[in-house]
Amino acid sequence: MPGGSAPHDCRVNRGSRQPNRRTLAGALVAALVIVCTAALAYGAVPIAPWNIPGILWASLGLPGGHGLASDLEMLVMRDLRLPRLTLGLAAGAGLAMAGAALQGLFRNPLADPGLIGVSSGGAVGAVAAFVLAPAVAGSTAFFLSAWFLPLAACAGALLTTFLIYRIAHVRGVVSVPHLLLTGLAVNAIATAIIGALIYTASDDQLRRFTFWTLGSLHRARWAEVLPVLLAVGVACAFLLRQARPLNALLLGEAEAFHAGVDIRSVKRRIILLAAIAAGAVVSVCGMIGFIGLVAPHLIRLIAGPDHRFLLPASAVLGAILLVGADLLARALLAPSELPLGILTAIIGGPFFLWLIHRDKQRFVV
Amino acid sequence: MISARDIHLKRGGASILCGLDFDLRGGEFVALLGPNGAGKSSLRKVLTGEWTDYTGGVRVDDVPLSEWSPRDLARRRAVLPQEPRLTFPFTVNEVVELGRLPWQDELRPEADRTAVADALEEVGLTGFAERLYPTLSGGEKQRVHLARVLAQIDPRALTDLLRRERTRYLFLDEPTNNLDLAGRHTCLRLARRAADQGIGVFAILHDPNDALAYADRVMLLQKGALVALGPTGEVLTEEAVSRLFGVALRLDSTSDGSPSVFRPA
Numbered sequence: 001m002p003g004g005s006a007p008h009d010c011r012v013n014r015g016s017r018q019p020n021r022r023t024l025a026g027a028l029v030a031a032l033v034i035v036c037t038a039a040l041a042y043g044a045v046p047i048a049p050w051n052i053p054g055i056l057w058a059s060l061g062l063p064g065g066h067g068l069a070s071d072l073e074m075l076v077m078r079d080l081r082l083p084r085l086t087l088g089l090a091a092g093a094g095l096a097m098a099g100a101a102l103q104g105l106f107r108n109p110l111a112d113p114g115l116i117g118v119s120s121g122g123a124v125g126a127v128a129a130f131v132l133a134p135a136v137a138g139s140t141a142f143f144l145s146a147w148f149l150p151l152a153a154c155a156g157a158l159l160t161t162f163l164i165y166r167i168a169h170v171r172g173v174v175s176v177p178h179l180l181l182t183g184l185a186v187n188a189i190a191t192a193i194i195g196a197l198i199y200t201a202s203d204d205q206l207r208r209f210t211f212w213t214l215g216s217l218h219r220a221r222w223a224e225v226l227p228v229l230l231a232v233g234v235a236c237a238f239l240l241r242q243a244r245p246l247n248a249l250l251l252g253e254a255e256a257f258h259a260g261v262d263i264r265s266v267k268r269r270i271i272l273l274a275a276i277a278a279g280a281v282v283s284v285c286g287m288i289g290f291i292g293l294v295a296p297h298l299i300r301l302i303a304g305p306d307h308r309f310l311l312p313a314s315a316v317l318g319a320i321l322l323v324g325a326d327l328l329a330r331a332l333l334a335p336s337e338l339p340l341g342i343l344t345a346i347i348g349g350p351f352f353l354w355l356i357h358r359d360k361q362r363f364v365v
Numbered sequence: 366m367i368s369a370r371d372i373h374l375k376r377g378g379a380s381i382l383c384g385l386d387f388d389l390r391g392g393e394f395v396a397l398l399g400p401n402g403a404g405k406s407s408l409r410k411v412l413t414g415e416w417t418d419y420t421g422g423v424r425v426d427d428v429p430l431s432e433w434s435p436r437d438l439a440r441r442r443a444v445l446p447q448e449p450r451l452t453f454p455f456t457v458n459e460v461v462e463l464g465r466l467p468w469q470d471e472l473r474p475e476a477d478r479t480a481v482a483d484a485l486e487e488v489g490l491t492g493f494a495e496r497l498y499p500t501l502s503g504g505e506k507q508r509v510h511l512a513r514v515l516a517q518i519d520p521r522a523l524t525d526l527l528r529r530e531r532t533r534y535l536f537l538d539e540p541t542n543n544l545d546l547a548g549r550h551t552c553l554r555l556a557r558r559a560a561d562q563g564i565g566v567f568a569i570l571h572d573p574n575d576a577l578a579y580a581d582r583v584m585l586l587q588k589g590a591l592v593a594l595g596p597t598g599e600v601l602t603e604e605a606v607s608r609l610f611g612v613a614l615r616l617d618s619t620s621d622g623s624p625s626v627f628r629p630a
Contacts, residue, residue, distance in 0.1 A: 107453075248463050250453045254415050255446050259517060260439025260467030305453040 021303045021313075028316045035324050039085045042327060044335060045076045056082075084220040086229060088323040091217070091285050092295075094232035094277035096318020099292020100299075100311055101239050102161075104246035105270045106168070106179060109300065110355070112293035113278040116164055116179055117186030118157050119289070122275075122282035123213070124190045125156020131197045131205065150227050154279030160186055161275045165267075212286035215341020217326050224284050231280035235273045236315060242270055243307035250305065288341045290348020291318050297355065366390050367442070367534055367565065372411055372421040374404075374589075381407045382419065382589045389567050391532035394560040396580035396597070397569045400610055404589040405569045406447065409538050412567070413444050426532060439467040442534035443514035447542065449506060451498060458494040460509050461485060464517035471522040484516035488555060504548035507540065511555060518564070535559055537568040541575065553579045573606050573614075578624045585609050603627075 040056075041049045055069040059078040069077070095113060102111040102118070113119045129152030164186065168179040198209050212219075245266045248256040257263050281288070295318035296310060303309050322340075325347070329338040367389040374382040381404050389395055389412075399405050410416040412423060414430050423430040425438065443464070451460065461484055465477040485491055488508040493501075498509060518533040537556060541549040553568075557579045560566045570576050576583050576597060583600040585592035587609060593600045603616045606627060613630040 244463075244466050244469060247455075247459070248466050250451060250455070251463065252446070252450050254410075255444075255449070257415065257435055258413060258439060258442075258444040258446075259463055259513075260436040262435045300454075304459070305455055306459055 021309055024299070024302050024313065028313060028320065031320050032316055035320050035327070036085060036089075039088065039323050039327050040077070040081050042331065043076065043081065045072060047073060047077070047081075079221075083222050083225045084217050084326070085323060087217050087220040087225045087284065088326050089319040090225070090229045090232040091281040091288065092291055092319035092322030093236060093315035094228075094281045094318075095288065095291040095322070096295035096314040097236050097239055097311055098274040098277040099318075100296035100307070100314040101242065101246065101270050101274050102292075103296055104249060104305075104307055104310075105165075105267065105274075107250055107252075108179060109297060110293070111179065112290060113157075113274070114287060114289035115293065115352075116183035117190065118161050118164070118275065118278050119282050119287050120187045120190030121160025121163075122153040122157035122279035123287055124193050125159075125279065126150075126153040126283045127194050127197050127209070128152065128156070130209075131201055147227050150231055150280045150283040153283035154231070154276050157279035157282065158272065158275035160190075161271045165271060213341075214339030215286040215288040215344070216329075216337075216339050217285055218337065219284055228280045228284050232277050235277035235280075236311075238269070239273045239277070240311055242266060242273075243311055246270070246307040246311075247305075286341060288322065288344050290344050290352065291322055293355075294348050294351055295321055297351075366424075366426065366532065367412060367567075368424050369412060370422045372408070372419055372423070374407055374411060374416070374419040376407075376418075380589055382411065385421075385589075385591055387412075387584065387591075387594065389534060389565045391534075391565045392560055392563045393581045394557055394566040394568065394579055395582045395584060396576035397567065397584045397586060398571075398573060398576060398606075398609065399586035399592075402588075403586040405586055406538060407589075408586065409444075409536055409567070409569060413442065413536050414438060415444075425534075436467045436470075439517060440520070441518060441531060442536065443517040444536040445510055445514050445538060445540055447538040449510050453499075455498045456494065457485070457490060457496050457498055457501070457509050460498050461512045461516050464513040464515075467517065468522045473522040476522040480516045480519040480521055481512075484512040484519065487515060488512045489551065503543040504545055507542075507544055507548065507552065511540070511552060515555075515559070532563070532565060534565040534567070537566065539569050539571065541570065541572075549575070573601055573627050574624075577601055577626070601627075 037049050037052060040052050041047050047055060051069070051073070055073050055077045057064070058069040059074040059082070098113050098118070099111065102113065102116070103109050105111075126149050129149055164179065164182045167182045168175060170178060194213065198206060201209060245256070245261045248259045248261045249266070251259070253263055278292075296314040299310055299313045299317060303313065322344075325343050326340050329340045329343050332338050369385060369387045372382050372385040372387075373380070385408065387408075397405050397408065407416070411419050414423075414433070417431065425433060425442065430438075458481065461481045462477070464484070465480060468477060482491075485494060488511050490505070490508055490512060493505070493509075498506065501509065514535060518535065520528045520531060520533070523531075535556065540552050540556065544552060553575055556566050556568055560581070568580070570580075580597050582595060583597045584594045585600060585605065592609060593605055601616075603614060607614045607630075614627045615630040616625055616627055618625045
């Protein structure tokens with residue numbers, strides 16, 4: 001084409017993103033290994049990092065494991081550290097990938113499951129199940145089972161995501177002010193409902209609530225971790241398959257349709273999967289904010305918005321951030337622990353403010 | 366062939382399109398002209414399946430539009446949007462790759478890669494593959510999207526046999542918006558070339574001179590109704606175009622074979 005190539009030759013070609021992505025992937029894996037090792041090693045019963053493989057081997061009951069670890073080490077590893085680490089990894093990955101997918105769906109990098117009210121919806125679902133169900137059914141056994149809470153939380157998250165999507169859509173475009181204001185309102189309503197439910201709760205329930213609304217991994221027992229792991233794993237696996245449709249959605253919904261995306265079913269799938277991931281995490285860990293905002297944002301900054309890389313990389317970074325934050329939460333006030341949600345908010349809140357400040361133009365209506 | 370029969374469209378009580386019949390065949394360049402608010406974009410949205418709340422029938426290759434899956438439809442008709450709203454920092458290559466989405470099930474990555482590279486070459490953006498889309502000028506962005514839609518209907522992932530029997534269509538909604546003179550003519554020349562390669566091209570244009578220079582047939586639309594549809598030379602007369610736009614125009618013919626030109630009278 002003869003037109004218009006010469007005047008731009010002075011601009012710097014930024015080069016391919018491929019090397020960037022490869023370096024980043026390597027760094028993420030390395031960081032993941034380090035943070036996992038630290039999480040397994042640190043605690044009231046210290047475990048030397050080089051003993052971890054042996055103890056893992058022994059506590060999984062694998063052949064030749066005898067003599068590699070003491071009973072105490074095995075107990076700590078099997079019943080405390082490992083489930084807590086697993087929950088942290090699943091929660092971080094689930095929140096980050098749900099955040100990345102929702103940001104793609106809303107075509108907006110501020111759609112954090114916590115900020116826009118998805119997590120609150122999940123929390124209301126879980127709290128309602130926790131408080132009301134026993135009263136209705138007369139028996140707490142089934143309703144407090146490890147599977148029922150996540151289900152109720154997912155239902156709550158799903159309902160709110162759908163509501164937010166309907167309200168924030170203005171003439172075919174997701175409006176940022178509507179999105180954030182809807183989140184504000186949903187969060188306020190959720191806080192009120194949770195407050196009302198807590199008011200009627202027993203002392204025992206109350207204690208569990210307080211820690212839970214602040215967000216924490218301290219409820220990590222295998223019976224509760226496994227449903228979350230399963231839900232997050234399934235949701236993430238299916239979300240990964242939506243990477244290319246999500247890329248096309250960034251062009252706009254009409255353009256994505258013209259590019260062959262079945263808009264309605266893709267939107268439904270993403271909302272469902274993100275709500276499952278966020279809801280399952282909330283049901284056990286409570287409200288842990290900002291992971292879904294910070295992780296995808298940092299990845300986008302370095303490697304660009306292509307969801308084929310963004311989704312898996314965000315999941316890994318989210319896992320690293322959450323396990324790292326939990327490590328801090330355990331270490332700062334040892335032997336007692338700081339609620340994790342407070343820590344992520346202290347770190348994530350200023351990050352959010354910086355984002356708003358940096359992108360001021362985008363927020364002018 | 367894309368054929369539309371008796372298309373009526375109402376929006377908010379107002380009649381936007383009333384009783385349109387239209388056929389688009391492979392290998393022809395049809396230009397749609399009309400004043401602002403005539404319903405040009407509405408017709409384009411009906412023909413491409415973006416809007417479905419019309420009455421009447423649209424068929425693509427003898428199959429009703431509503432029975433096409435988005436993927437199969439996207440494999441043979443592409444749409445260049447009026448104003449692309451992409452703000453995320455994709456590279457040029459990644460944007461053009463989005464066009465290959467309907468072909469991902471074929472699992473022919475090297476076909477996708479060459480389709481993307483060829484489309485970039487065709488619009489003259491070969492060296493731009495790794496540039497960030499938001500840093501481009503308006504004209505360059507438009508060419509990136511043109512490359513994207515060309516890559517989208519590139520059937521090279523299919524066998525030769527399937528490739529030959531399939532008609533492809535390209536819809537351009539005011540493709541020359543925001544383009545400088547060179548950009549405008551390269552864009553229209555590419556559309557013309559696509560038609561010469563057998564693609565049915567439907568373009569909404571503002572300037573009757575562009576239609577004179579590039580289109581085989583012209584459709585005139587006013588207040589949602591068809592004013593004229595036929596070969597370019599027969600439809601674009603001084604009288605018809607002057608009345609359509611409400612401006613007095615004079616058609617200057619040239620003797621050396623170059624296209625005639627409308628000028629203000």
